[in-house]
Amino acid sequence: MPVSGYVSSVIPVLLMVWFGSILERWLKSWMPAALKMFLVPLATMTVSIVLGYLIIGPVATLITNLLSAAFSFIFQLPVVGSVLGSALVGGLWMCLVIFGFHWSLIPISIMNLNTLGHDSVLAATIGHGFALGAVIFAMYLRNKDERFRGIALPAMISAFFFGVTEPGIYGIALPNKRAFVVACLSSAVGGAIVGMTGALMYISGGLGVFNLLNFIDGTPGGAGISHMIFAIIASLISAVLAFVIEFITYRPNDEEEGAH
Template sequence: MDFKKAAKEILESVGGPENISNMSLCATRLRLNLKDPSKANDEAVKNVDGVINVVNRAGQYQILIGTEVPKLYEQFEKLINVDEVADNDSSQEKSGSIISNIFSAISAIFAPLLPALAGSGILRGLLILFVQIGWIKEKTGTYSILFVASMSVFYFLPVLLAFTSAKRFGASPYLSALIGAALLHPDFISLMGSKGNGTVTHFMKIPVVLMNYNSTVVPIILSIWAFSYLYKFLDKHVTENLKLVVVPLVSLAIMIPLTVIVIGPIGVYGGELVANLVNWLIEKSSILTGIIVGGGWSVLVSFGIHWAVNPIMINNISTHGFDYIVPFTFACNFAVIGTTIGVYFKAKNIKLKSFALTGLITIALSAIIEPTLFGLLVKNRKLFLAQIIGGAVGGAYLGLTKVVTNAFVFGSVTTFPAFVQKNASNFIQAMIGLAISLIVSAILAYIFTNKDEKLA
């Protein structure tokens, strides 16, 4: 794929740089906020070499590329005045719907961190496995080094999220990272003493409820969102010869106290409330949750709105060390794999069989379901139904057996270590649940596929 040529053709087909108010990417998609969506030529974009499909959902023009989307994004940035796009972003937020802005922000903030989160999670699972089989002993240097390597991304998540949030909201990434780092400074943490969360100190006689912010998600995002307004105000009104000193001085002097006094506690309690509510629902009706998420995840992915759930899973992993929702997404992915298997063994058309086999390999190794989802399932409702049923049945079993993962990962064969727990049955039950998803969807897809079926 010629990324430079593809970026130029896409840009021309969506109305040019002047029609773009914001841009971001996720694991597989280039996401654009268009000032006038009617100027975009969907068919022209779809015909660009390397483009799999186009989805216009949740206020975003989403161009499905696959795992090579960062390379396209890099070329796309070169063709656009990034600063001008960032300036336009504030007006877009005012004119766009709240839901659209939330999805856009979540996508832009978390997408750059997904490789680090997934890689660290798998390393953590492997470390647990190696301890269980006796290859590595706890309280050794080897264990400690690998533990730090696998957990640092979660501990310093406020710093990383501060950086990506700043790029999304239009603040200084480096000052934002400093705000996140201040929350993790040993001297700040030591103020809590042995009492922990809820300890009260004072800042200029103002009570400060201290919290442990390592591994938290919501507080720093809210803080940088607020900081973006202060930063833009300072950048606009402070003269150029004073910006070097005044902007960082005022930013840090205001935002760090404001964060620890007001924004931080609100973010911690708010984030915990949402996460606890979701986890409570799972505990109360884990089977129903498994059916809904396992069966419906592919629908969310097709609309590009699954990003709204990802922060909850990441928060669970970073604060509790495990998550119930991620296994349900595995059920969805393995149901897609099962569907491709059923199609492969029933269809006679060479192109269809080849497409199904390619999808099977892609999902099994990289967990990317979009090519198969848009290229096969969305176009064939019977096969989509087969996948949904398979995911729902497998998800119900995973919910029944309370399977968890120790990492936020995408469901594939290569991410199985995420199921490794000290309780060995968790891995076994996970494999059974995923096998159920695969087998049920494979059987249904075989039944629903006509022998003379062709790739639409």
């Protein structure tokens, strides 16, 4: 079990629920009807939670550690490591967030900030909120359904300005699938730009537009705002690319008919 517990983790919960569903069906298949109402839920919850802490959770933690090691290895590759690693982190960040595996990269970033005074790992994620916000904004403009627009606008503001992407991911982009892919690919482009320019984060602070302030080097004779300018360029390119692709390819009426 990780020291921080399982806060913001998703995989252990999903595996526990999946295991519990199998256990529940098995218990119902042989348990007398008079006992099912009480003993089936009790036994299902007890066994699932115990195994969740003893087996399922540690397995998920192992996967997280392996991801952390894999990304560290990629970033250390000569010549292409920075660009390739930054593109992968930028492109996969929202996927990692969905499953709670983004916590595999946060310790690396914190260690870099404490030991080196800067970080390139989470710097690569600068474009993801802007890409997602731009995708949702394009969908907002193309879709005239008032219910959809009422959900899309606050999700876009949340992602673009404050870096809180969960409402946009779960409520808008992920159900659309293609829109989610567009956002991820555009974020990968932003990450690659961060890797090519060598932009670095110097503090761990706000998200969204406030994340740009993390790229200011306040040390005397340091980089100053140059890395923030690179981060702004990467964010704008991610946003513009995501908006253009989504605005051209999004067909709300066709997708609604396909869903029905």
